Amino acid sequence: xxxxxxxxxxxKLALLRNGLRQSGGxxxxxxxxxxxxxxxxxLQLIGLxxxxxHEHAASLVVLLVAVLGLGWAVMPLFFPSGDETLDPTxxxxxxxxxxxxxxxxxxxxxxGVGPLFTVLMLVGSVIAVAHGAFAYVLSxxxxxxxxxxxVAFARxxxxxxxxxxxxxxxxxxxxxxxxxxxxxxxIVNFGAQRLGSAGLGQLDPAADVLAWVPPASAVGAxxxxxxxxxxxxxxxxxxxxxxxxxLVALWARTLTRxxxxxxxxxxxxxxxxxxxxxxxxxxxxxxxxxRTGTVMERSLRYVWRDPKTKAAWVTSLAIGLxxxxxxxxxxxxxxxxxxxxxxxxxxxxxxxxGQDTSAFxxxxxxxxxxxxxxxxxxxxxxxxxxxxxxxxxxxxxxxTALLGDWARLPEALGLSFALLGAMLATGAWTSARFPYxxxxxxxxxxxxxxxxLAWISILGGMVAAALxxxxxxxxxxxxxxxxxxxxxxxxxxxxxxxxxxxVTLLGLxxxxxxxxxxxxxxxxxxxxx
Amino acid sequence: xxxxxxxxxxxxxxRQVAVAGIDLDLPAGKFIGLVGPNGAGKTTTLSMVTxxxxxxxxxxxxxxxxxxxxxxxxxxxxxxxxxxxxxxERLSGRELLRYTGLLRGLPGAEVERRxxxxxxxxxxxxxxxxxxxxxxxxxxxxxxxxxxxxxxxEVLFLDEPFEGVDPVSAQIIRGVLERYTASGATVxxxxxxxxxVESLCDWVAVMAxxxxxxxxxxxxxxxxAPSLQxxxxxxxxxxxxxxxxDLDWLGGGAR
Numbered sequence: 001x002x003x004x005x006x007x008x009x010x011x012k013l014a015l016l017r018n019g020l021r022q023s024g025g026x027x028x029x030x031x032x033x034x035x036x037x038x039x040x041x042x043l044q045l046i047g048l049x050x051x052x053x054h055e056h057a058a059s060l061v062v063l064l065v066a067v068l069g070l071g072w073a074v075m076p077l078f079f080p081s082g083d084e085t086l087d088p089t090x091x092x093x094x095x096x097x098x099x100x101x102x103x104x105x106x107x108x109x110x111x112g113v114g115p116l117f118t119v120l121m122l123v124g125s126v127i128a129v130a131h132g133a134f135a136y137v138l139s140x141x142x143x144x145x146x147x148x149x150x151v152a153f154a155r156x157x158x159x160x161x162x163x164x165x166x167x168x169x170x171x172x173x174x175x176x177x178x179x180x181x182x183x184x185x186x187i188v189n190f191g192a193q194r195l196g197s198a199g200l201g202q203l204d205p206a207a208d209v210l211a212w213v214p215p216a217s218a219v220g221a222x223x224x225x226x227x228x229x230x231x232x233x234x235x236x237x238x239x240x241x242x243x244x245x246x247l248v249a250l251w252a253r254t255l256t257r258x259x260x261x262x263x264x265x266x267x268x269x270x271x272x273x274x275x276x277x278x279x280x281x282x283x284x285x286x287x288x289x290x291r292t293g294t295v296m297e298r299s300l301r302y303v304w305r306d307p308k309t310k311a312a313w314v315t316s317l318a319i320g321l322x323x324x325x326x327x328x329x330x331x332x333x334x335x336x337x338x339x340x341x342x343x344x345x346x347x348x349x350x351x352x353x354g355q356d357t358s359a360f361x362x363x364x365x366x367x368x369x370x371x372x373x374x375x376x377x378x379x380x381x382x383x384x385x386x387x388x389x390x391x392x393x394x395x396x397x398x399x400t401a402l403l404g405d406w407a408r409l410p411e412a413l414g415l416s417f418a419l420l421g422a423m424l425a426t427g428a429w430t431s432a433r434f435p436y437x438x439x440x441x442x443x444x445x446x447x448x449x450x451x452x453l454a455w456i457s458i459l460g461g462m463v464a465a466a467l468x469x470x471x472x473x474x475x476x477x478x479x480x481x482x483x484x485x486x487x488x489x490x491x492x493x494x495x496x497x498x499x500x501x502x503v504t505l506l507g508l509x510x511x512x513x514x515x516x517x518x519x520x521x522x523x524x525x526x527x528x529x
Numbered sequence: 530x531x532x533x534x535x536x537x538x539x540x541x542x543x544r545q546v547a548v549a550g551i552d553l554d555l556p557a558g559k560f561i562g563l564v565g566p567n568g569a570g571k572t573t574t575l576s577m578v579t580x581x582x583x584x585x586x587x588x589x590x591x592x593x594x595x596x597x598x599x600x601x602x603x604x605x606x607x608x609x610x611x612x613x614x615x616x617x618e619r620l621s622g623r624e625l626l627r628y629t630g631l632l633r634g635l636p637g638a639e640v641e642r643r644x645x646x647x648x649x650x651x652x653x654x655x656x657x658x659x660x661x662x663x664x665x666x667x668x669x670x671x672x673x674x675x676x677x678x679x680x681x682x683e684v685l686f687l688d689e690p691f692e693g694v695d696p697v698s699a700q701i702i703r704g705v706l707e708r709y710t711a712s713g714a715t716v717x718x719x720x721x722x723x724x725x726v727e728s729l730c731d732w733v734a735v736m737a738x739x740x741x742x743x744x745x746x747x748x749x750x751x752x753x754a755p756s757l758q759x760x761x762x763x764x765x766x767x768x769x770x771x772x773x774x775d776l777d778w779l780g781g782g783a784r
Contacts, residue, residue: 294631298617298624305660307618358614361581362676365609366632368600520583529615 004096007271008104010427012111024307034113041120048124055244058223059207061125065146066216068121072150075114076158091259098256102248109151122146125219131226138233146218153215156251161174162258212236244246291372295379300386302355308438309355313387320344321395328402335405335412341395342416345388346423346465351459352380352431353515354438358527364519374512377431381424381504392416411476411489414496418472421500422465425507430457437528447528468503472496532557532684532715533578538587540573547573549739551587555717555732560710562726563719564757566765572612572720574736574780575688578717579609591682605633608677610670612688612719618662622653622672625661626679633680640679647675652701667698674702678709685709687718691725703729732758737765743763 020027081215091101109115124138163259211220221236287293302309320341327333353360367373396416400409434457437447446454476492479485533555540548544675548570555561564689565571576582580596580603594602617625623644630640648654651671656664661672668772670690677685685706691699706729710716720726726733727747742764743750747757754760 289637291632291634294628298620298628301624302617302619356617359617361609361611361614362617362629363632364581365579365604365607366629368604520581523581 004100005104005107008108008295009111012108016112018465038120039115040119045120045124046483048121048128051128054128056204057128058211058220059204061128061515062207062211062216062220062223064121065125065219066210066213069150069153069215072114072118072154073157074153084170096259098252098259102252102255103175106148106151106248107153109155110147115147115151118147118150119143122219129219129223129226132228134230134233135222135225138222138237139337141237142218142222142240145237145244146215149215149218149240149244149247152247152251156247156254157252159254159258178329184336212239214240217243292379292382295376296383296386299380299383303387306355307438310511316348317391319396320391322518324395324399325402328399333403334398335396335400335408336400336415338392338396338412339416339419342388342392342420343462343465344421345384345391346420346427347458347462348388349381349384349427350430351434351436351438351454352377352427353435354431354524354526356526357438357440358523360523361527364523367516367519370513370516373516374508377428377508377515378510381508382427384424385420388420389417392420407486408489410491410493411479413497414478414492414494415469416496417493417500417525418469418496418503419465419500421502421504422468424504425459425468425510426465428504428507430461431516432511432518432522433457435522435525437526450525450528472499530557531555532592533717534588534590535574535578536588538574538577538589540577540582541585546739548577548584551739551741553734553741553744555715555734557592557715558710558713559715559732560706560730561717561732561734563717563734563736564721564723564726564761565719566721569736570623571736572688572741575686578612579607579611579686579771581609581611604733605680606680606683608685609681610673610677610685610687610690612692616661616669616673616676619660621658621660622648622668622675623657624663625672625674626630629676630679637678643679644675647678650701650705651675652698658683666693667695669700670694671698674705678705679732682713682714684717688715689720690718691720691722723756723761725756727751735761735764739750 020030048061051060054060122143126143130136130139136173136224188486196232210216211223213331218240221240224230224236225233284293284297287296303313304310320343323340324333324337327337327433353363356363363376367376393413393416396412400406400412434453436453436457439447475495479489479492531554533553535551535553535555538548538551539546548635548757553590557704563571563574573582577584577587578591578596580600581598588597590596591603592606596603617628620628626644626647627640630644632635635643645654651674653668653671653675656668661669666670670693674687674690677687687706690702694702706716706718730747733747733750734743735742735750743760751757751760754763
């Protein structure tokens, strides 16, 4: 180990240790995640060892390593701040040559839970497929190559995108990462279910191709060696080694450029202005005038432009669709699950002023009467309805279509609308009564010390919304159990809609005076963090 | 004539007293500087005067209307640029001005006209379609100033409008503010840069540790001291703090 390599590795260890020393919560989180990761890795390892000798073991293992490689490539884009030694721009003032630096950073990357997890997976994969003396001989270099390709991949991607990652857009991207993982998990889950029913044989064609793609090619080589195809085995190993060399070279080049060229990311660029203006004018024409239209326009813009708001919306939209539709697809669904969409989307009405962050002062300065506060809240509810009303209807119709239970569509829609109205009403009231800050950086959605407040407002609000819906639910139940009630079930649609609308109006009326009277307190509450 | 009248204003945060009983009458039509070291209570005072923070005690009147009892009259007449609070940063500069103007109840065409002029004068026309989140500090102060001026308020409150602003932007802001006070409006701004206050203001209030130490025209506050800086240091009692004996390794010796 040269001086620089050991220094950087020790730097990485020190950063890790100091990061953990900052707070007990962080330490606990780190230890817990490490334990879970390693347990998972150990289980996978056992599973892979058990797979040894299975007909399709090679296909599965190749696919697994390919996914692992993909994970390594994508990880740094979503967790840019996770590893401080990963950011070479911090070392820019030091007199370092690229070659030793690359070596040192690569060595430092091998320290951590992630690489350990990868090694365990690779070892498991090797055990699953390696048969025969030749394969055994190749297994050690295969594991090493696989690991190095993964790590170099991550480093090359991170370095190439470091300007993006440290910029505003990159941080915006990071906020959405949790979402990508959640949706990805759903897709993997769905894929696994299909595989479970259709058999692992389906994987073979994909695995044949992936066996040549690094880092999966390292494991592919062992599979070929086990089957006696020595030429192919060596070829796949050479491909892996070539990929490693290429990645390291690429990385070294971008690193050199990064550390010698000036950062141009803060320079002002000419803006494509015309397009921006046209779209905003189009949106404006559709909205009402005065405060209502102005507030709606800004709320709708924020759904798209503000990463936190966007992430919350996409999560609500996705879960609101997935739960009823997937349940219907699996044949376990009920039409009443469609109300889930209305409930999830109604949550967006909660903590309206917290979503403004401390920019709420701009709103506070223009609210001077209860009437102003009422119009402000109503406009926010209308902006929400513009998306939620068609979406909740769509989800309900879709669920009904999947279940083929058209007779119950009116009552499901009526219940959805009533619930949506109740959520808007309680959301408006809690926005005024229990505002809390949403930190703009990182994954947290509540400022320290306000978590209890956030939970009380959301949970209490949801319980209250359910209670508010009780009359409509009662009528629905009554019509379903009473003889001849089915003839009147259509009436639940207008009833639910009217009930939802009046509850919303009532909620806004109650929330407005509280908002107008508590402007400074709300501003203080939403300005933390 | 008095534009802002403050009586016995108090604010405590926990056990710390941020503002300890301020009485102040700010003359109308003047360029007024509120000066004091960091932590003197300038931001807290301005927040309470503009209705963004509720005082523990005391009254504030702006152009004859009580800030807390008559917000309709007051909020239409004041413009504010706070320090340390965000703007709606995911709007472009022009969208932000449009949003503010319409919330203030101005007609759409008038908002567009004023926004175009303000963006031009403040040298933001080239960045008007850029999101405010991508603006530099100087550009943020300028767009915040534009938003505060849009409805042509009678009194403008600016908290550290020159903090972190480059000389070119500072000169532009100065020009706009001088033009604005020439029309008879009042500007109240806080700063800890004495040279700036001295060159800009007609009237000064010196604040330290939550209290007003001196107030009056620039000449009155300066008194016999050669500069406002000196007068200020004497007022807050920071004069003659010796840094000569330590730091001998820096060279240059004690002076």
